[in-house]
Amino acid sequence: MKNKQRVYEFLVNYSREDQEEVPKCTTTFLSEQLAMQRSNLSAILNALVREGKVIKYSGRPVLYALKPDSAEDAFDSLYGKESFFKEAIETINAALNFPEETKKVLLIGKDGSGTTDLAQAAMRYAYAKRMIGSEDLQIYDVRDDSQDNFISNEGFYLIRNAQLLSHSAYEKLLNERRGVIFFQASEEVSSLLEDVRFIVHLPDVNNLSLPDRFGFIEQICQKEAKRLNDRLIINSGLMQCLLVYNCQGGFKQLRLDVEKGVANAFKRQKSGALTLQLNDFGAAIRRSLLEMKNRQDVREFLAHTALFIFTAETTLKTREKEIETDLYQLVYEKRKRLAQMLNAAPDHHISENIQDYLHDLYQLYQENSEENVINEDLQTLTGSFLKEAGEKLNRHYDHAYVISIALHIQSGLIIDQKPLLSYAVMMDLADAYNQEYLLSRQFLRQVEEATGKKTVLDESLFLSLFLASVSETKLEKQVVVLIAMHGQAASAVQDVVFHLMPKNQVYSFDMALEEDLNATYERLKTCVQTIDQGMGIQVIYDMGSFKVMLNSIAEEVHVPIRCLEMPVPLLVMSALKLADQGYRLEEVHNRLLDYANAGSVMKNVNGKILVAFSTREEKASEDIKKQLKALDGAADYEVYSFEADGPEDFARQIDALLMIGSLEAVIGTYDPHFFNVRYIEATRLENVTSMRELLEKEESFDILGYLESQFEAFSRADLEKTIVPFMEDFQRILSIDLDEDAYVGLMVHMACLVDRLMKNKTPIVNFDSDKIIEKYPQETKALTQSLESIARYFHISFLEGDVATLIHIVKR
Known part of the structure; x- marks a missing residue:
């Protein structure tokens, strides 16, 4: 037993000997009783004071005493004490104050129905009332523990699955135990526990009223917000699912499900106020969305609430736009x-x-x-x-x-x-x-x-x-035009164009300024796949990150894409900057014309850019920038610096730089995982003297490490056992030798394909599959056989179209 626990238990037992008032002790007295040095005792007692367990009385000598009775606060942390647990608490209070040597309570309810939380609150109450000598809840499960495994001492016991107790074990328990015993049973016990006077029927979380269930979820979310020291945001649709899904594991399962959702959201978002999404939760919660058709009561309960914002202390609700109904x-x-x-x-x-x-x-x-x-x-x-x-x-x-x-x-x-x-x-x-x-x-x-x-x-x-209802006149395959802009600008431009020239080949893609980059990438990829007619897509975009994502998407889905930059936001920013510098109207106008005509808004001379960055807490970007400028050859590069906390923050600041030149690399204290942007660890600056050394490509890209970090579904070992051997077969079967870029690209394609199949997502259709298979029958057969080991390993099935796409990647 640790010294602090020894001191505390001595104070508890010593205080119980004098029931009229709590006795005060000096360090000299405690030193004699516990055979401990006074200096060590003083440190321990002061720690107990800080924890709120002991009170310190200043003077000569200094006195210490156990904190006075706080039994009335014992149930305060238990949510539902004024509603669904109110009757249970009243029954437990009566049982603990009933004059019998061994106090007994029977709790009837299934696993996860709040048994442990109730028992711990009751234990705190009994301890504060000095009915027991230690603040320790001892739990035994009759299913797991031997029925003779009860130690002989006084304390507070929770006996789970008490319906399985034998008569002899029950009698032995009562004869050898003193203190308080809570029996938990999942069903009524006919004769064994008939002498237990006090019986509590525990509530089922699925039968709670909507306000009570919401309140329990609210308590969990506030605790998680406190743990993260930030806000948690849940939209109305997700809250509906949490309120209606069938939580078979009771209160405990509901708490674990929410905590797991928070963990998944944190893994996805990593910084800033955490926005929980339906995909962060398990299948049972996601499926409950389909049950909403029968739950008008839930829609009414959450009426007009768009978002719930949880902090450590409060819950804020934002209102929906005023609409007739949902x-x-x-x-x-x-x-x-x-x-x-x-x-x-x-x-x-x-x-x-x-x-x-x-x-x-x-x-x-x-x-x-x-x-x-x-x-x-x-x-x-x-x-x-x-x-x-x-x-x-x-x-x-x-x-x-x-x-x-x-x-x-x-x-x-x-x-x-x-x-x-x-x-x-x-x-x-x-x-x-x-x-x-x-x-x-x-x-x-x-x-x-x-x-x-x-x-x-x-x-x-x-x-x-x-x-x-669409015209039956066949549309010839042709190039389509996609307008991609931040905010709602793209939709507005599309509406104007369609009004002036009603053509079906113009599309829009709006990107919210605060949207998660991975979500944006997936939405943009789906848009590209949907609108492509086989002749490629001409994209007109406003910000640099679109071009980076579109280049990656073109490689992944094999759709020809050409990009044209129309940097309206940067033109506006340029105008504002010139105005701030005191230029007259004609000068501002002429400079903007120069920028636009040159196609280089705010471009530097050589266009080669390096970015130094760190987190806001580290504030190291300027130091990194100075180190970069000190390298030989630094004059050939424009070096920018900023602080960024997480990928979204990084993306917002890098967007403008992507428009003013060619971004060679970012040098910082953490990898932002930005699409097609090369990252160099800042510590590498200690080992180089020139820009050439710094930017020299490493011998090989660790594609396995990259894939392991990007996909939860498989580890490096999984890849080494499956996809790596397949890559060797692939090159042998098709008689090709892939260069590093092609090898990496195909590895990424395979990882995406396996991940998609494991998640049972709809396969991407390749309309040329039949032609490819007919042209390369032997290769198709050999690759199909090679893929069988991957299919067995990950419990998936590859389609003929998947094999055809693999061949098409290298044979096109």
Whole structure:
């Protein structure tokens, strides 16, 4: 036993001997009683004072005493003490104050129903009342422990699964124990514990009222916010899921699920206020989103709350924009109005109304895009469906169509719906649009299999109309144009262009300023795959990070992309900077013209840039910059410096620099993992004397280490056993020798492919698969056999299209 515990237990036992008042002790007295040096005792006693367990009385001599009775505070930390645990606490209080030598309480409830928390609070109460001599809860589980494994001393005991106790073990327990015994049983115990006077029925977390369950979640989130010393942010949709999912493990499981979600969010975000997302949580919580159709009470309870922001002490709620009702209900109301028109129109030809309906849905998505209103897998599945349908029907469905139809289907899965189209109309539509109907039915079966939910009967007819409402004139494959900008600028430009020139080949991509880079990359990749018609994409963008991401995406999905920079934000910033420097209007105007005509807004002469950076806490960027400028050859580079906490902060500051020159490398105290940007550890500056040495490429890139850091699914050892041997087979089978860049690129492709298959995501369709397999039959067969070991190792299955894509990468 540690000395501090010895001192504290002595004070407790000594205080119990004198019940009229708490005795005060000198260090001399305690030194004699405990055979300890007074100097050591003073340090221990002062530590106990700081912990709030002992009171110090100044004077001569200095006196110490156990802190007076605090029994009334024992249950304060227990959430629900004024609601669902109130009756339990009253029963326990009565039991602990009842005059019997061994105090007994029977707790009836399943595992995770708050047994341990109640027992610990009761133990603190008993200890404060000096009913027991040590603040130690001793727990025994009859399932795991021997029934003779009870030690003979006084204390506070929690006996789990007491229904399994034998009569002899129970009698032995009562004869050898003194103090307090809590028995926990998952069911009523008929005869064994019939002499226990005080019985507590524990609540089930799934049966709590919504305010009580929310309050428990709130307590967990506030504790996590305190632990992280930052805010936790949960949107209304995720909170709905936490309130309704079936938590089989009780209070304990709910707490663990939230804590695991926080851990996953922290791993993903690492800095700043932590925004929890549905994908941070397990399947049970994600599936509960589909149960919301039957929970009007939950929607009413959270009405008009968009975000919950938890701090260590408080919870802030932000209000939704004033709308009639929630998003999915709005979609349903619009669907009803469309159905009424269809039922009333004699020939069911209301193409213009259908386009208006889908346009409205796309507008709703844009207004609420930050809320993740569409399931990512459903959106991908819809995109693949429309691309395949377009090939078969000789039509082209753009990205807005994908979003609108995915939102239409999502609302149908969320809101409990009945068929809105009449039986006669459904028969007419199925007959009139037979090919569209068959494609829609196949697609909806995929949706039902992926979500585990049945779609409404007339859903396939709505989809048939959506497919048919696009002009049946085949669009020749052509280059498409994508406008990519920060904020909402891209959508605004697309609307203007479409108004002046109504073409289907112009698309927009808006990037929120605070959006996570990985999420942006995935959204942009999905957009590229959806809009490409096989002839490539011309992108017009405003900020440098778009070009870096698009270059990476072009390599990953094999879509030709060309980028044109239109740096409107930098032109504005240049104008502001010139104005701040006191230039007159004509001078500002002429300089902006020079910048624009030269295509080099704020460019430096040589355009080669280095960036020195560190965290704000370290404040080391200026020192790193000075070291860089001291190297031989530094005059050939422009060196910038800034502090950045985490990838998002880094991205915001690097964006402008990517537009003013060629970024050679970033030199700092941590790797920001920015797309296609070379990172050099600042400590390397100690070992070089010139820029040439600093920027000299290392002998080889540690691709295995990189993949291990980027994918949770596999370790370096996994890669060495699976993908590395396959790479050797790949080069041998196709009779090629990959250079380092090609090797790294193919390794990344394989890792992404395996990760995607392990997560059961919809495969990327390669429409040239049949041609490739027909052209390279032997190679296809050999690669398929080589992939079998990877498939067995990771418990996945490769498709023929996956093999065809691998061949296409090197044979194109």
